[in-house]
Structures are given as structure tokens and as C-alpha cells.
Amino acid sequence: MILEYDGSRYVGWQRQKNGVSVQQRIEEALEQQLGHKITAYAAGRTDAGVHALGQVINFRTTSALKPRSIMMGTIARLPRCIAIVAADEVPHAFDARRNARMRWYRYFILNRGIAPAVASCYLTHVPYTLDFERMIRAANLLSGTHDFRAFRANTCTAKRTLLELQPIDISQLRDHVIVMDFRCQSFLQNMVRILAGCLVSCGRGKMAIELLHEMLESGIRHNDAITLPPNGLFLYKVIYDDSDS
Secondary structure (H helix, E strand, O other): OEEEEOHHHOOEOOOEOOEOOHHHHHHHHHHHHHOOOOOOEEOOOOEOOOEEEEEEEEOOOOOOOOHHHHHHHHHOOOOOOEEEEEOOOOOOOOOOOOOOOEEEEEEEEEOOOOOOOOOOOOOEEOOOOOOHHHHHHHHHHHOEEEEOOOOOOOOOOOOOOEEEEOOOEEEEOHHHEEEEEEEEOOOOOOHHHHHHHHHHHHHHOOOOHHHHHHHHHHOOOOOOOOOOOHHHEEEEEEEOOHHHO
């Protein structure tokens, strides 16, 4: 299944003891529709407040219902902030997380002096003047194969930190909106939000671009390498083969 969801009211994708997760809502709805226990596996474990337009999940069922019937029946049992946009059968060995070739995250910034009155859950407000050319230069330095251990949360336990980050795309849209695209096979905890924070800090002139190189070399995070809020972040698409990209 491919999911869309507004992550504002959830503790993230994964089930947790401290609140309601997207996984919990999906599994409960599927169990009501299919009549048996379901465990759903996701391509990306989005954090609290992070949204998705292209989250991919897989699960196993003994039901004889067709995928579309499962999809439509489950949608009727979900809150409006979670939608299933596609469903299909896959080989038994398919794993939404392990088979993913690329995860594509998109971060939205509103770059103007006045905070938004509408859609503040889906944009991060940056009121400072940003030097777009400096942001592009910083993005070019971060792209490629690097050890990104300085660009993760303190609670991140991932053992593999050497990752290949595809070229970061930064676009200026109308109405003061900036979009940043991050693509990598996998990401460390909070990595996208920290990368986006570094680009903003460089754009403000608060961080020298050379400091990014130092962070990549030393693995030590600089004080101005801020973590931007989750509300501007979307899991945009998960790519499994070349035909998806």
C-alpha cells in the first residue's frame, strides 16, 4: 500500500507507548477489515510531526479479498488525516523497508517576515533573509558519499553512517516558498531536518560553508547546525526500481 498522512497529531510512524502512531491506526483499521491480526512494515519510520505523501507499507493477510476491496474497506475505517492511495499484491519476499532503493524527502520553507496564518503545519517559517546562492553551494558540498554521523540525532543508534546523498535540489517557488529535495537509500534519525537546518544557517550567513566540510570530516556537530522542525518535512516518495524515479 501507498499511504498519505498528516503526521501532526501522531508520535510518528512506529508504535510507541507515549502516544498514538500512524502504524497503530493503520493496523487497527486493517484488522477490522480483514478479521485477523496485522503487522504493517513501512519503508520509512517517520518521526513525530512528519508527514507523508508516498509512504509504502507491506503486510501479510490470509484474506481472499482483492487489494482494492481491502483498500476501500480500510479507508472507511481510517481518520481523514490518513489515506491509502494505492494497493497491490506483491511477492511474499517483498519488504517495504529492505527493498527500497531510494527514499525521497521534501522539506518546505516559507521564507518571509510574517508567519503563515494558513498551512503552518506543513511549512517551516524562516523569517530571515536567505542567500539562495550560498544555500546551493552548501548543498553541493553535502551531496555525495560521506560519513554523516555529525548529521543525526543524539539518540540515533544506526551503525552505518557512510551514505550516498544524491544531489540536493533547492527550488524557489512563488509566494516565498522554498522546497528542498533530499534523496538517499536510507537516512539517519533527524538527518534531513539537520541537513535542512545547515542549509538555512548557511543561507543566513550564520554558518560558514567550510564548517560543513569540518563536520563531515570530524563527525562533530557544530552549534549552528540546527534541527529544523518536523512540520515542513514530507516523505515524498519511495523508489524501488529505475522505472519509479
